[in-house]
Amino acid sequence: MRRTAVINIVGLTESVLGPWMPRITAFRQKGAFAQIIPAFPAVTCTAQSTYLTGTSASIHGIVGNGWYNREQAEVQFWKQSNHLVQGRKLWEELRDRDSKFTCAKLFWWYNMYSSADYSITPRPIYPADGRKVFDIYTWPASIHKEIKGELGEFPFPTFWGPAAGIQTPQGSPEAASQWIADSAKWIENKYHPTLSLVYLPHLDYNLQRFGPDKIAEVGGKKEAITELIGPTKLNPQVIPDLQRIDKIVGELLDFFEKRSVQVVLLSEYGITQVNCPIHLNRLFRKEGWLEVKDELGLEILNFGASKVFAVADHQIAHIYLNDPSLETAVRTMLQAQTGVEQVLGKREKEASGINHSRAGDLVAVAAENAWFTYYYWLEDRLAPDFARTVDIHRKPGYDPVELFLDPSLKHPKLRIAMRLLQKKVGFRMLMDVIPLDPILVRGSHGRIPKDLTDYPVLISPEPGLTPSSPMEPSDVYHVLKRHILG
Numbered sequence: 001m002r003r004t005a006v007i008n009i010v011g012l013t014e015s016v017l018g019p020w021m022p023r024i025t026a027f028r029q030k031g032a033f034a035q036i037i038p039a040f041p042a043v044t045c046t047a048q049s050t051y052l053t054g055t056s057a058s059i060h061g062i063v064g065n066g067w068y069n070r071e072q073a074e075v076q077f078w079k080q081s082n083h084l085v086q087g088r089k090l091w092e093e094l095r096d097r098d099s100k101f102t103c104a105k106l107f108w109w110y111n112m113y114s115s116a117d118y119s120i121t122p123r124p125i126y127p128a129d130g131r132k133v134f135d136i137y138t139w140p141a142s143i144h145k146e147i148k149g150e151l152g153e154f155p156f157p158t159f160w161g162p163a164a165g166i167q168t169p170q171g172s173p174e175a176a177s178q179w180i181a182d183s184a185k186w187i188e189n190k191y192h193p194t195l196s197l198v199y200l201p202h203l204d205y206n207l208q209r210f211g212p213d214k215i216a217e218v219g220g221k222k223e224a225i226t227e228l229i230g231p232t233k234l235n236p237q238v239i240p241d242l243q244r245i246d247k248i249v250g251e252l253l254d255f256f257e258k259r260s261v262q263v264v265l266l267s268e269y270g271i272t273q274v275n276c277p278i279h280l281n282r283l284f285r286k287e288g289w290l291e292v293k294d295e296l297g298l299e300i301l302n303f304g305a306s307k308v309f310a311v312a313d314h315q316i317a318h319i320y321l322n323d324p325s326l327e328t329a330v331r332t333m334l335q336a337q338t339g340v341e342q343v344l345g346k347r348e349k350e351a352s353g354i355n356h357s358r359a360g361d362l363v364a365v366a367a368e369n370a371w372f373t374y375y376y377w378l379e380d381r382l383a384p385d386f387a388r389t390v391d392i393h394r395k396p397g398y399d400p401v402e403l404f405l406d407p408s409l410k411h412p413k414l415r416i417a418m419r420l421l422q423k424k425v426g427f428r429m430l431m432d433v434i435p436l437d438p439i440l441v442r443g444s445h446g447r448i449p450k451d452l453t454d455y456p457v458l459i460s461p462e463p464g465l466t467p468s469s470p471m472e473p474s475d476v477y478h479v480l481k482r483h484i485l486g
Contacts, residue, residue, distance in 0.1 A: 006198065012024070014035065024249055041057075043065050043316070052085075052090050053088065061356050063354055082110040102117040105120075155179055180198065181248050188255075200245060266457070284330075289307040
């Protein structure tokens, strides 16, 4: 078997490639380039599970980054156990072929309790006193102390939240991706795995904040700014991010080449411009289908008591019907809603590869310029306390507004400093600095883009091992297997 590193560059598409990414462009020109028909939905957990099992969500069961657990009557997002992914993984098949095969899984999702030989993944500690302590989970456990001793603490605030992709006192904009890249080098030097799966998240942040298109807000005005970057549709606000990730990838290419490890570059989805947030749960609430309960004067969505509710995940929303008799009425409402392009029932879910018991009874797909919020309150003063914080597990849906600091705060940095001081001296505190304004978000993903240049990509040094473009997402499994088997 040939040792291989698969570098997953989130958000990499043909539409963002250009002279600002000289290392990746040169790597593409020397090898083979293929666009990938996005997994459906085109979100992190589904795409990675499709690539690593060679099956669709109908089979591996990962219907999004989260879903409604019908037995527990809870929405669960960003769970980490690999047991949730149904089916045999790529490294398990290759280990069956050769008992000496080893795999390192570095920040790819569903990394806990997997059968990979080496794992590193973000995992905060939650002490009983209510604190949240940033940390990582590793396997073997001995890696935890060793790698932090050499690389320092993982820069968690730059991995997600308003500090992600921004220059802060805690680190450079690309700090999380750089730390992950350094961890890949550390694992290679210590363990020499046959397969290294490396996840670099940096492009995810500002492509969602600012959007990828060249029509951007400059000086408070919307204007075309093509002259700043030449004949391309790309927003110049994201050019520095492309340059930073190109540098990190270039260093990894040099590192692995010296060790005779072949590299395959890969991405999960493309991010496209949006300007239309859709609040399905608010619509259901106005129809009397959604139940909320008062908890300490704030509103909490009551899933088990609701007749209908939506679990929002970027440009896809799973609609769960506790009252099946409302299916026709719900479908009719969704089809009439501005920004909803398609509504999938059982037959359409089968055709889209998402017909699994975890999926919604209906699945709504947003128009290209739209995305779904999880918002259900009708007055911001009644929003739950977690709504204004970074809380990816408690929120009943994905919330990209977590990438922003509330612009209504006069001194947000001072507020953050005060909250951190409260935490340091042992007081309970709420890091309530996130706005409740979804129009801030300019980029999203999840649906299948209309433009092929917005598809995810695979770049290989071996033209003979890569199929014609565009390739099916399940084919990524077989392409990677061929590279490793040689």
